[in-house]
Amino acid sequence: MINQVRFITLELTMELLEYQLSERIASITINRPEKRNALNPELISALTIAFKTAVADDDVKVIVLKANGEVFSAGADLDYLKHLQNNTEDDNLTDTNLLKDLFLIIYRSSKIVIAQVEGHAIAGGCGLISVCDLIFSVPEAKFGYTEVRIGFIPAIVTCFLLRRIGEGRAKELLLSGELIAAQTAADYGLINFIYPKEEIAQAVESFARNFIQSVSANSVALGKELINSVQDLSLEDSLSLAVKMNVETRSSVDCKKGISAFLNKEKLKW
Template sequence: MKNMNQPILTQVQDRIGTIILNRADKRNALNSEMVEEIKIALSSFSTNPDVKVVIIKAEGPAFCAGADLGYLQQLQSNTYDENLEDSRNLKDLFYQIYTFPKVVIAQIQGHALAGGCGLATVCDFSFAVEEAKFGYTEVKIGFIPAIVKVFLLRKIGEGKAKQLLLDGDLITAQEAKEMGLINWVVKSDELEEKVNSYAQKLIRQNSGQSMRLTKEMIALVQEKSLVDGLDYAAQMNARARGTEDCQKGIAAFLNKEKLTW
C-alpha cells in the first residue's frame, strides 16, 4: 500500500491487483498526476505474475467526478499543443485499460461522471451500487466527450451513445445496466464481496492466457472487414491450440481432472 497522500493507492492480494482512487476530498476527480499514476500502476500489474485480475475502486462517496475543476481552469491558459499533449495522456490511459492483457473490473461505490464515467466504460466489467449515477455532462459546459466516445460507441452502439453524449443528463445505475454501460447493480453493503467473488471466479476457472487473447481479439477484430476478421480469427484459433494453457486444459477435460488456474 502506498503513502496515504498519494493520488492513488495500490495493493496486491490473492492474485488481485487493486488500484484505489485516493482523492476523496476532490471526489476523485482526474488530474494529470492521477492519470499518470494509474498508468504506472497498470504497467506494473501487467508484468506481475502475482496479478491475474485488476480492480479499480475509490475512496469516499464518489467513484470519480471527471476532470478536476481547478485543473480545467488551468487548461484554459494552455496552448493547443499543451492541451493536445494532456489530452493524449488521458487517451493513453483509456487505451491502456481497454487493451490491458488482464481483466479489469470497476468497483463503483458512488457517482461516475464525465471522465469518471469514461473510466468505468473502458473497464471490462463493472459493478455499481444502486445509488450511483452515471453520465457524460461535457456538453453542458461547452466541452465534448471526445476520447470516451470512441470506446462508448463500441460498447453500447450509436443510438444509446447519442442519448448519453448529446443529452448530457445523469442516469441511474439500473438505467446504466439496461443500456449496457455497466454489468451489475448491487447493494452497497455487498459491493466489495460481489466484486472479489467474481474476480476470484475468473482467477480460478479461466486461463489467464485465454482471457488475454480473447480481449486482444475483441479490441482488434471490430476494425477489420468480415473476410479479414474471419481470417484473423482462424489464425488466432490455430495459435491458441499450440499454447501450453490449451494443451493443459484439453488434457484435464479429457481425463476428467479438476483444473485450477
C-alpha cells in the same frame, strides 16, 4: 491459510492512489475523496503507472479499479479546469494524449479489468469506467458524460463508448449530458452488475476469485485481443484473424493442459 496482502509503492504520489496486490488481484484505488476523486494530469499519470505495473506483473490475473469516498469520480478537477483556460494548443495536446494513453492501456490490458463503482461516475470519471471490461455498481450511483454542458466534448471516450453500447445510446448520453441511474445504465449495457453497498465488495471479490480459478490467463488475453480487434475489420479479415488466433491457442501450453485435464476428468486450477 493467512491471506497474503502486498502493498506496493510505485513511482507515483501515494496520496492520489493506493495499489494493493492480494492473491492475484491488483486493486487500484483512487484516493482523492476530498476532491470527489476528480481527475487531473497527476492522477491520470499515477493511474497509468499503476495499470502498467499490474499488466506487466505475472502475479496479477485480475485488476480492480475503485475509489475511496462517496463519489467514484466527478470528472475533471476544478483547479485543472481553471488552468485549462490558459493552456496553449501544445498543452492541450499533451493532456489529451495522457488520457488517451490511459484509456488504451486499460482497454487493451491482457488482464480483465473490473470497475467497482460505489458512487457517481461523471464526465471523465464515467469515461474511466467505460473502458473497463466489467462494471459493478451500487444502485445509488449515477452515470453520465456531462462535458457538453460546459462547452466541451467527451471526445476520447466516444471512441470506446460506441463499441460498448452502440451509436443510438451513445448519442443519447454523449450529446445530452444527462445523468442516468444505475439500472438505466445496466439496461443500456453500460454497466454489468448492481449490488447493494454492503454487498458489492464481496461480490467483486467472489467474481474475481472464481474467475482466477476457472479460466486460463492466456485465453483471456487472446480473447480480449480478438474482441478488440475484429470490430475494426471486415468480416473476411476478422475471420482470418480468428483462424490465426484459434491455431495459436490450440498450440498453447494452457490449451494442452486444459484438454488433458478435461479428458482425464481432473479438476484444473488455473
